[in-house]
Amino acid sequence: MTEFLNYKVDLTLKDGTKSTGLISQVDSQQIRLSNAIQSIQPKQTIPYLDIKSSEISDLKVIQLPPDFKQQQKKKSKPRNGELIDDAIVFASKPGTPRVHTPKLKTSKPHAVSAGSEQADWDNSSDVQDIKSSNDFDFQANLAMFDKKSVFADFQKRDHTNISDRLVGHNKVENVNKLKKEKYDNDEMVLDQNRTDNWDNIGTATTSKTGTPVIHQNGYKDTQHQHLKLINANNLSNVALASPVQLLEIERLATDSFGITQAMMAEVCAINLSQLIMESILGGASRLSNKKNHNLPPLVLLLIGSGRGGSRAFATGRHLTNHGVRVLAFMINTIDVDADLEQQWKLFELAGGKVMISNIVELLDIVNNQLDTPVEIIIDALQGYDDHLEDIFYQDEDQATLKKLMKWCNEPQQQNKIMSLDIPSGIDGGSGTLSDDSLKLNCRWCISMGLPLSGIILAYKNGNMSLIDGDIIHYLVDVGIPNKVYSSKGNLRKFDKFWYSSEASIKLEVSEK
Structure with a gap:
C-alpha cells in the first residue's frame, strides 16, 4: 500500500466527522495522517493523527504527490527499449481519434472515490504483468468447447420436418403451392352483420302512413318534334298504337280468338x-349457381x-x-x-x-x-x-x-x-x-x-x-x-310478324 504515500486525502468517518491530511503511513489496520485537520476543530493542525481502517466511511484524494505530477508532464513519448502494448501504440498515434476516452488533467485536482485506481499505462512492468497473467486463457477455453458435437446433439434431438420450418414456407415453390388461383364463392367474403327477415314478411292491412322525403326530377328542357321508335336490331320503324287501338286489339283477341286476359x-x-x-x-351465371352463398x-x-x-x-x-x-x-x-x-x-x-x-x-x-x-x-x-x-x-x-x-x-x-x-x-x-x-x-x-x-x-x-x-x-x-x-x-298498319324467334324486342328512340 506504499503507492498511496504522500497523497493528500479527505477521510469521512462513520461518526460523520472529517479529517484531512497527507498519508504518511498506511497498513491494513490504520492510516496515519500528517498535518491533519479535523472538522470538529478546523483551526487546529495535528502533526500526526492515527485513524483505524474500520472507522473510515469514505476516502477522497484531493492532491497528488509531487513525484506523480512530474511523471505526467514527461509522458510525451515512450522511452526507447520499453515494451508497450500494440493497442496502446495504435491509440496514441496522432491521426487516431479518441472517442469517449477520459483524459487525466493535472491542472486541477480530481476527486477519486475510494476503491477506484487510476491505471498507469506508462509503467511497462504493469503491461507485462497483464500479458503474463493467467487469469483467463481465452484460446485454451475455446478449444475446450466442441461445437461440432454440440450441434450434432441438437440435430439428433430435433424431429421437425424441414418442409415445416419457416425457411421451407418461404420458398417460392411452396408459396405457389399454397396460393390458390381461384377462390370458391364462399371464400374471401365479409361476414354478414345484418339479419334477413324475409320469411316473417306477410300481408299487412293496417295503418296508412309514410315518411320518405326526396327530390323531384324532370326533363322539360327542349322540344323534339321528329321522333320515332325503331327496332334496335334492324332499325326498322315500329308502328305506335293509341290506348283505344290497343284496347280494341286485346278485346278482339279475347272475343274472336279466345285469348283471354x-x-x-x-x-x-x-x-x-x-x-x-x-x-x-x-x-344463369348467377341464378343457376347452386354454390352461390349470397341471398x-x-x-x-x-x-x-x-x-x-x-x-x-x-x-x-x-x-x-x-x-x-x-x-x-x-x-x-x-x-x-x-x-x-x-x-x-x-x-x-x-x-x-x-x-x-x-x-x-x-x-x-x-x-x-x-x-x-x-x-x-x-x-x-x-x-x-x-x-x-x-x-x-x-x-x-x-x-x-x-x-x-x-x-x-x-x-x-x-x-x-x-x-x-x-x-x-x-x-x-x-x-x-x-x-x-x-x-x-x-x-x-x-x-x-x-x-x-x-x-x-x-x-x-x-x-x-x-x-x-x-x-x-x-x-x-x-x-x-x-x-x-x-x-x-x-x-x-300493325299487320306484320312482330316476333320471329324473339320473345322480346329492344327498341330505340330515333330522330327522323
Whole structure:
C-alpha cells in the first residue's frame, strides 16, 4: 500500500466527522495522517493523527504527490527499449481519434472515490504483468468447447420436418403451392352483420302512413318534334298504337280468338321474367349457381291497375319460381277485379309476399329487415288505360302515393324502375302530366303487345329523358294472334310478324 504515500486525502468517518491530511503511513489496520485537520476543530493542525481502517466511511484524494505530477508532464513519448502494448501504440498515434476516452488533467485536482485506481499505462512492468497473467486463457477455453458435437446433439434431438420450418414456407415453390388461383364463392367474403327477415314478411292491412322525403326530377328542357321508335336490331320503324287501338286489339283477341286476359298475362309473364333474369339479374351465371352463398335478388312490385297489376303479379310468380324473391306493395284493395285477385292468390301461393297500404313498414322491410337490396322496381301502378287520380282518388291514398313516388325517384331507386306500358303519371295517349309530383322516372319501359303513341309524345313534351341510355325500351310478346291485325281496316298498319324467334324486342328512340 506504499503507492498511496504522500497523497493528500479527505477521510469521512462513520461518526460523520472529517479529517484531512497527507498519508504518511498506511497498513491494513490504520492510516496515519500528517498535518491533519479535523472538522470538529478546523483551526487546529495535528502533526500526526492515527485513524483505524474500520472507522473510515469514505476516502477522497484531493492532491497528488509531487513525484506523480512530474511523471505526467514527461509522458510525451515512450522511452526507447520499453515494451508497450500494440493497442496502446495504435491509440496514441496522432491521426487516431479518441472517442469517449477520459483524459487525466493535472491542472486541477480530481476527486477519486475510494476503491477506484487510476491505471498507469506508462509503467511497462504493469503491461507485462497483464500479458503474463493467467487469469483467463481465452484460446485454451475455446478449444475446450466442441461445437461440432454440440450441434450434432441438437440435430439428433430435433424431429421437425424441414418442409415445416419457416425457411421451407418461404420458398417460392411452396408459396405457389399454397396460393390458390381461384377462390370458391364462399371464400374471401365479409361476414354478414345484418339479419334477413324475409320469411316473417306477410300481408299487412293496417295503418296508412309514410315518411320518405326526396327530390323531384324532370326533363322539360327542349322540344323534339321528329321522333320515332325503331327496332334496335334492324332499325326498322315500329308502328305506335293509341290506348283505344290497343284496347280494341286485346278485346278482339279475347272475343274472336279466345285469348283471354289471363292467357295474355301468362304469356307476358313468361317472356318478361325471362328478359329480366337474362338481361338484368345476371342470368344463369348467377341464378343457376347452386354454390352461390349470397341471398337471391329482390324485386319489388308496385300494384295499381287491374290489367298491369295482373301481369306484374304473374311476372313476379315466374320470378319466384326461378329463385328470385319478390315483394309486392298495394296502396289499396278497392275495386280489385277478378283477374287481379286470381293472380294475387297465385303469386302468394308461389312464395311471393304482399304488403298493403303501410308504406312505413314497406320501407323498413326494404331498408332494414332484408339483407339484399332491391334490384328492380316493377311499376304497374297505372298502365295505358288508367290515370293515377282515378285509381287512387281518396286523400289518404293520394298521400301514400306521393310518398311512394318520392322514394322511388330517389337516386338510389330511380335506376331500378321498370314501368309497364308507360311510366306512371304520364298519360298513355297524349304523353302529358296532370300532376308533376305524380310521375315515376323509369330506367326501363316495357311495351306489352304494342308500343303506345304516348311514349313518343312524352319525349316531345319533355316528360321523359332523351339523354342517350337514360331509358331502355323493350317490346314484349303477350300472345296476341297476328290475325287480329288483319281483322279490321284501322288495324292493318300493325299487320306484320312482330316476333320471329324473339320473345322480346329492344327498341330505340330515333330522330327522323
